[in-house]
Amino acid sequence: MKNFLEALRIQRWDDHRYYHHCRINQSLHLLSAICFLISYALLFVNPAWAALLAWLVSMVARQSGHFFFEPLGYDHVNEASNEFKEEIKVGFNLRRKVVLLSIWVLLPLVIYYFPGMLDVVPTHETWVEFSEAVGYSWLALGVGGLLFRTIHLCFIKDVQTGLVWMIKILTDPFHDVYLYHKAPLQLLRGQRFDEAFLHSAQ
Template identity: 65%
Template sequence: MIKNFMTALRIQRWDDHRYYHHSRINQSLHFVSAMSFLVGYVMMFFDPLAAALVGWLVSMTTRQAGHFFFEPKGYDQVNQATHKYKEEIKVGYNLRRKVVLMTIWALSPLVLYLDPTLFGMFKPWVSSADFMRQVAKIWLVVGVGGLLFRTVHLFFIRDVETGLVWMTKILTDPFSDFKLYYKAPLALLRGELIDPGLEKHGELVA
């Protein structure tokens, strides 16, 4: 059972890499995201709210900017797949779902600003520091909620194992992304915009 789980995890990781990380800019931003997420993981032990701020303001923004603005959206010659097809088979959050998640994240401080009690759940903030701490609480809930929501959703539309594998992948992505993409910034400085390794692998598979 553990062997099957680890095999499924490797498949999800490889599919994520080969389908959605062609751009060296995207890879480089994922490397930055991975480093900041690792810092956030350490901070969770002594200041979870500060970790939430780092996670959303640095880790998630760099990570998602790579997907939204730099990853090619045309026909994927390496994998012989259209962008639409890849969006449909995406196990986790595709771009449409990410728009919803990031919109909730971006609008939550505005809601708190307009209603300092957040519908009676918070004691009204009185300083900018109080405001940021309360925003961090909301973002922590949004992050954990987004992870659990998609995990449980996968239980129903796929199966329990797929959901648990995806959750494990997401939680360990900072470690695997660091290992996968630490060379990406140097490749980008050499003028390499697309990872040639994916094309070479595609040729071998073909």
């Protein structure tokens, strides 16, 4: 258990120090985390709407922070190139995220234009039924993506790395609220980047 918790701490620290220099990104992660926590609660009430909230708000906010606001050049804090960071990324690096998000975008189109196809694609008569069908498909995508990468890591790394990553992903919303709850205020004070990043870049 001690080794497991230490591995979890390292994965969390690497994720923070490599990919969360920008206060805008941190603030978007805070918004994402809060919405994910609401989604966790909604899972027990309406799983489809929980998935819609998680993907449309939480994931859009989270990935927008990475794609549009996080510096992609040389990381002076960690003395690492962006290519190096992408190569050692335990979870979904930018390339894997593009694949995942492409499937996310395509699923509603498949459901809308090919209802009932091969008795796999859900049918729908109203916009509410369509929304619920999309929600359930996105829930399956989220669970499937999590399990696929976990099993993949178990084979290419080891079982502990895979399980640690899965626990990290599932608990990230709690940890992000703790880690980034001050980010919006720091951003309003004019701190565009983490102080450690600013000092290192000077």
